[in-house]
Amino acid sequence: MSFNNLDTLYRQVIMDHYKNPRNRGKLEGDHITVELNNPTCGDRIDLQLKVNDGIVEDAKFEGEGCSISMSSASMMTQVIIGKNVEDAVKISKMFSDMMLGEEVDTADYKLEDLGDIQALQGVSKFPARIKCATLAWKAMEQGVEKEDE
Amino acid sequence: MCGPTGVGVLYGKQHLLENMEPVEFGGEMIDFVNLYDSTWKELPWKFEGGTPIIAGAIGLGAAIDFLNEVGMxxxxxxxxxxxxxxxxxxxxxxxxxxxxxxxxxxxxxxxxxxxxxxxxxxxxxxxxxxxxxxxxxxxxxxxxxxxxxxxxxxxxxxxxxxxxxxxxxxxxxxxxxxxxxx
Structure with a gap:
């Protein structure tokens, strides 16, 4: 009885983000808030974004969920802070393609540019967990859309 | 129930089912069809419009036989x-x-x-x-x-x-x- 392939999913860096989430908390001042759930599994994210002149100046999240959903949220905030909205959405699309096991468009960003996110690549081999990983990204996309309105 | 998915049983009191209107229309559930109104066949056909899930129903029957054989x-x-x-x-x-x-x-x-x-x-x-x-x-x-x-x-x-x-x-x-x- 041994855990086949479990280490390809639960990489050390994922566990580190789960245990020590980056940008967890509440933003002060003006910001956009998006709350999203995965109703079937109970994961919940409350994402706050501060967007000025099309730039994501700051991002924080709160919520509860499994190691995959919470680490993905932590990594997502790290990579989008400082990016413009267009690039944040581009990276979100790359991430979504990565999860679906599709070819990732690396015209603007290489996978190496995405930092710790690469560690989530293994999730694509666990179909039941893909929605955990994409929750925070969906929240981010909804948030920046709100900013457009 | 160990049977196929996508098939089930509608269980209800006969007088209530008789008073209910069908939600699906199709072959085998029609009595008379006029230009502006129609009447429905009696139970259970009224609720079985169109081609039924034949393989599913046979599978469900086999599953019920199996469970009865083992005993609830x-x-x-x-x-x-x-x-x-x-x-x-x-x-x-x-x-x-x-x-x-x-x-x-x-x-x-x-x-x-x-x-x-x-x-x-x-x-x-x-x-x-x-x-x-x-x-x-x-x-x-x-x-x-x-x-x-x-x-x-x-x-x-x-x-x-x-x-x-x-x-x-x-x-x-x-x-x-x-x-x-x-």
Missing amino acids: EAIEEHEQELAKYALEQMEQIDGITIYGPRERAGLVTFNLDDVHPHDSATALDSLGIAVRAGHHCAQPLMKELQVAATARASFYLYNSKQDVDLLVEGLRKTKEYFGDVF
């Missing part, structure tokens, strides 16, 4: 024995929370401390053990229990005590695995 009481007794055994074994795991009373249906709902049930479920899955993790279509209960989600092992006629032993061993390993990485 025998199935319940088997489930109860496994649930009782599972409860006794699982309670001995350090750092496990088990939900619900001792008198229970053929299942055990639980959480491993500091391990999210989805992570437990994935770990158990990789050992070939299928459990359900999440809200179990019971969000108010999760709120009442003050947990985000739980994991649940259910037993049926094809499970054995050996399966329970494997589950318990798997839970210990899962605890160890996530204990190490955290």
Whole structure:
């Protein structure tokens, strides 16, 4: 009885983000808030974004969920802070393609540019967990859309 | 029920079913058709418009025959024995929370401390053990229990005590695995 392939999913860096989430908390001042759930599994994210002149100046999240959903949220905030909205959405699309096991468009960003996110690549081999990983990204996309309105 | 998915039974009081209008229209459910109104055949045809799910219905019949042959009481007794055994074994795991009373249906709902049930479920899955993790279509209960989600092992006629032993061993390993990485 041994855990086949479990280490390809639960990489050390994922566990580190789960245990020590980056940008967890509440933003002060003006910001956009998006709350999203995965109703079937109970994961919940409350994402706050501060967007000025099309730039994501700051991002924080709160919520509860499994190691995959919470680490993905932590990594997502790290990579989008400082990016413009267009690039944040581009990276979100790359991430979504990565999860679906599709070819990732690396015209603007290489996978190496995405930092710790690469560690989530293994999730694509666990179909039941893909929605955990994409929750925070969906929240981010909804948030920046709100900013457009 | 061990039958095919996508097929089921509509069970109801005859006089109420007779008063109900059909929601699906199609062949075999029509009595008279006029330009502006129609009448329906009697029960059960009124509710069986169009080509039925033939293979599914035959499969469901076979499943019912099978369950009757095994016997509902025998199935319940088997489930109860496994649930009782599972409860006794699982309670001995350090750092496990088990939900619900001792008198229970053929299942055990639980959480491993500091391990999210989805992570437990994935770990158990990789050992070939299928459990359900999440809200179990019971969000108010999760709120009442003050947990985000739980994991649940259910037993049926094809499970054995050996399966329970494997589950318990798997839970210990899962605890160890996530204990190490955290």
